[in-house]
Amino acid sequence: MNGIISDIISMSVNDGPGIRTSVYLKGCPLRCAWCHNPEMQVPSPQAMVLSSRCTHCGACFACPSGARGEKGEYDSSRCTGCGLCVSVCPAEACRVVGASMSAGEVLRRVLPDKPFFRLRGGVTISGGEPLLQADFVLELASLLRKNGIGVILETCGYAPWQAMEPLLPLIGCFLYDWKITDPSAHQRWTGVDNRLIYENLKALCGRGADVVLRCPVIPGVNDTLSHFQGIAELAGALPGIRQVDLLPYHALGNDKRMQLGLKRDGFDPPSGETVLKWYRQLSSICPVPVML
Ligand code: SF4
Ligand code: SF4
Ligand code: SF4
Known part of the structure; x- marks a missing residue:
């Protein structure tokens, strides 16, 4: 299992x-309103985006689930954890949390x-x-x-x-x-x-x-x-x-909330x-x- x-x-x-x-x-x-591990709330894999690294190159805006917007905004509730953004990001700003x-x-x-x-x-x-x-x-x-x-x-x-x-x-x-x-x-x-x-x-x-x-x-x-x-x-x-x-x-949970677009x-x-x-x-x- x-x-x-x-x-x-x-x-x-x-x-x-x-x-x-x-x-x-x-x-x-x-x-919990103060959750220190917000990336662990959703049971399935999800991307986190470190905006300080993002150069707004646009490569990940083709996200198949529409989780990334044209201005670089991120809605983690739409993310399916497909990993496309991780593979195309030249700045290593994206990572997927959660692995089977x-x-x-x-x-x-x-x-x-x-x-x-x-x-x-x-x-x-x-x-x-x-x-x-x-x-x-x-x-x-x-x-x-x-x-x-x-x-x-x-x-x-x-x-x-x-x-x-x-x-x-x-x-x-x-x-x-x-x-x-x-x-x-x-x-x-x-x-x-x-x-x-x-x-x-x-x-x-x-x-x-x-x-x-x-x-x-x-x-x-x-x-x-x-x-x-x-x-x-x-x-x-x-x-x-x-x-x-x-x-x-x-x-400390706030940095992670930012990376989830919260x-x-x-x-x-x-x-x-x-x-x-x-x-x-x-x-x-x-x-x-x-x-x-
Ligand atoms: S992981 Fe977050 S939401 Fe879950 S019990 Fe812990 S603090 Fe609360
Ligand atoms: S992991 Fe896939 S669904 Fe999630 S933001 Fe990246 S490209 Fe979009
Ligand atoms: S691919 Fe990386 S650098 Fe380009 S917009 Fe997306 S997160 Fe930013």
Whole structure:
């Protein structure tokens, strides 16, 4: 079986313990307003155009799906990922994100990194939302484990329980997003409400999974005491949650939004002082360690 892979990044130190190789799967059922990986939302391959390199030569304006306009504008929602613009662009301004790969091909990319994993490292399967390709994740995780490689899954939690449950014996730790405590605010800012996410989290913890709660904090969206109290209550109620990661908003997604022909997300990164204030507020009420 093949999956659609956005990227494979070696020597990652931000996606779990030790040195890791992160495998990013394309496609996500959420549409978070602050998304830092907008190129991973759509499940199929898509072109990205780096306008700073574009010389407006016009060669790609013959795009068969009309995604490129005559003035160089780009509508990624029309892109089929055919790759024509990549092959004709003399400035190397275009690239297609998303390639079909088998689990065996991913393993072959990962194996040279294995000596660096030592005891704590391994592979983190991330996205997008990897469970949108649940059968592929199951096959890939099984293959990695058979080859002596530990696997962590990073998930937004919005998937049928039937997609998550078979992974329990294979996944060493779930990096589980908890974005907004209030269900209607969650719906407004991400496009879905959080009831399924909560039920899956409860079920995972009930089955003894090791969980790190990943909490992006976005100014004006969820930087509220009531949300921090919600995080602390969850961490107190569900024994599987051993750590909370506080992830302050950063603007890196905006460069990628530009390359997809989208507008900026409109958020401003918080100051260091604000981040410290959030950290102190959350740590003072949270029963498990909070990491920045
Ligand atoms: S890959 Fe390039 S040429 Fe092909 S549909 Fe997308 S924008 Fe058009
Ligand atoms: S082919 Fe490359 S340089 Fe020419 S218009 Fe398209 S993106 Fe710009
Ligand atoms: S869950 Fe992650 S990848 Fe999906 S829209 Fe939200 S931030 Fe983007």
